[in-house]
Amino acid sequence: TQLLEQSPQFLSIQEGENLTVYCNSSSVFSSLQWYRQEPGEGPVLLVTVVTGGEVKKLKRLTFQFGDARKDSSLHITAAQPGDTGLYLCAGGSWDSNYQLIWGAGTKLIIKP
Amino acid sequence: DADVTQTPRNRITKTGKRIMLECSQTKGHDRMYWYRQDPGLGLRLIYYSFDVKDINKGEISDGYSVSRQAQAKFSLSLESAIPNQTALYFCATSGEVGGLGYGYTFGSGTRLTVV
Numbered sequence: 500t501q502l503l504e505q506s507p508q509f510l511s512i513q514e515g516e517n518l519t520v521y522c523n524s525s526s527v528f529s530s531l532q533w534y535r536q537e538p539g540e541g542p543v544l545l546v547t548v549v550t551g552g553e554v555k556k557l558k559r560l561t562f563q564f565g566d567a568r569k570d571s572s573l574h575i576t577a578a579q580p581g582d583t584g585l586y587l588c589a590g591g592s593w594d595s596n597y598q599l600i601w602g603a604g605t606k607l608i609i610k611p
Numbered sequence: 612d613a614d615v616t617q618t619p620r621n622r623i624t625k626t627g628k629r630i631m632l633e634c635s636q637t638k639g640h641d642r643m644y645w646y647r648q649d650p651g652l653g654l655r656l657i658y659y660s661f662d663v664k665d666i667n668k669g670e671i672s673d674g675y676s677v678s679r680q681a682q683a684k685f686s687l688s689l690e691s692a693i694p695n696q697t698a699l700y701f702c703a704t705s706g707e708v709g710g711l712g713y714g715y716t717f718g719s720g721t722r723l724t725v726v
Contacts (some may be wrong), residue, residue: 508651532714540653541615541701541717587653589715599715603653 502526503590507600513610516579520605522588523570529592531564531571532599536585578609617702617718624725632687632721635704642706643685645669646692647676648699657700660685667672681691692725699723 506521522531530549534542546555548564548571557560559582561574575582585606589599615636624630634699645657653664656669658677666679674696676688689696699722 534714540719541703542715544714547714576645598656598659601654603651 503588503600503602505588505605507605508603509606509608511580511608511610514579517548518575518607519605520573520575520586521570521600522572524590524600525558525569526590527568528590528600529568529591530590531568532589532591533562533571533573534587534589534606536587538584542585542587574608578607579608580611583607583609612637613719615686615702615718617700620719621722622663622724624723626693628692629665630678630689630692630723632700632702632723634685634687634718635683636685636702636704636716638716639685641682642704642709643679644703645675645685645687646701646703646704647671648701650676650722654701655656657687662687665699678725689725691724692723694725697725698725 503522508541512518530547532547535545536542537539546562548555550563551566551568553564559576563572585604587604588602592600618633618723627633641662643657644653648654648659657671657675658669660723662668662677663679700719701720702718
């Protein structure tokens, strides 16, 4: 059974600080996706990484896929209150017909 | 209009009642999913459908049933609601390689409370 573990489960920091959220597995994934979910809404896709070692940047957010394609990280530089939300990672692989396996999420609160 | 529409947005029902949650999508995708979200447990898959004639159980299908009425419509039923089915329910859709590229598109969710 493929599992994705996210850490930390909860993070509360001040505006302007940097942070990193982790997504780890013992399984290899063909791709790793990151979603952000705001209260009262469904998750929204932020990025997909597919190549081991791949780094993608989305403004102040930097996503990295591990070389072995078993883990990923999300780094936020100079966090802002608008970054507040639940961050979910999800892995897809050909042998699960590209259905996503979901992490439990990291709840992030950025205080002004 | 939203790509994925869920109705109702909120529902309070009594134990033992039958309730249906509805989902429709305008993405033109074949794949549709029903998830349940509880605090600290993430998204758990209830049922999924790869096309109108293909319906599969997810990890927590007991107590639930689904119907795929058309490519665009996928409904979830709780035959006899119980309090531990109180949760946030999400419908999602994807293309064949949603887990590889373009991802899943989610509805805004239904908050269900069983009293």
